[in-house]
């Protein structure tokens with residue numbers, strides 16, 4: 372039994388609630404209280420973010436517009452305004468910086484903060500999370516949810532527990548019970564495929580997972596097996612890394628319904644390209660290779676890449692190259708369940724970059 376909790380880190384995961392949809396409702400009063408879907412339209416589009424009013428009907432991210440409309444006939448489709456989202460993203464990052472410089476952004480609206488040592492000398496991380504949530508609300512008129520724990524993995528799950536406007540704290544002594552009852556698909560690095568495999572092994576929650584030895588898990592899941600072994604025991608020493616040197620930048624979306632129509636697929640490419648472009652701008656990542664990844668219904672995956680002498684740094688170019696990769700491989704685009712776009716092959720020749728340790732799953 373560990374009695375001195377001061378030896379633990381204090382990590383906060385902040386995640387804005389229904390981010391794009393909330394910004395649209397804030398800026399367009401006529402949309403408030405209504406079910407809206409930000410993303411493509413009803414015909415060929417895909418929903419990026421649904422408002423909470425729409426979620427009640429089962430409308431979700433990555434759902435085709437027609438299906439969303441079927442579930443929620445009054446659904447209003449709204450075109451994304453990435454500039455507005457980026458502006459809010461800058462605002463919340465400025466707020467984080469008042470408390471710590473150890474900030475690791477995961478996307479425009481999500482970040483890890485290490486507040487073990489912080490700029491306001493507040494020893495209680497929960498108080499910092501409250502203050503940040505309050506600052507965000509005052510300054511952006513939007514709500515965020517926060518998860519507080521001693522490691523990244525648990526903080527991230529915690530932020531999702533009481534959404535929207537939630538604050539969930541998992542203290543070190545609560546972690547064992549929390550993880551034992553946690554459904555297996557919530558574990559870090561466990562996607563749909565791994566979850567299905569674990570279910571077939573009789574693993575439905577953390578407690579079931581704990582029954583397997585490290586060797587057993589490694590033999591079944593490769594090096595990730597060792598990772599799962601540690602995670603379920605609450606061991607996650609990954610630091611919050613503000614200056615992680617990137618080797619690539621990727622955006623991918625999984626669909627509930629399989630896509631077959633080229634027009635649907637190209638529409639999704641457009642949305643994914645936009646998100647990728649935003650991340651490129653934000654991180655200043657410069658890469659010369661663009662890769663398209665497609666997974667189908669039977670989890671078969673293929674990738675196609677294109678490289679150029681200059682970097683991928685504008686939206687039209689990324690979108691056009693990605694679409695041509697799709698168009699060149701239309702025969703392979705059947706029952707599509709996942710589409711991903713990655714920019715890699717950074718221009719830097721710095722040996723530090725090529726020697727950078729890569730973490731799994733990120």
Ligand SMILES: [Mg+2]
Pocket residue numbers: 386387388389390480481
């Ligand atoms: Mg969010």
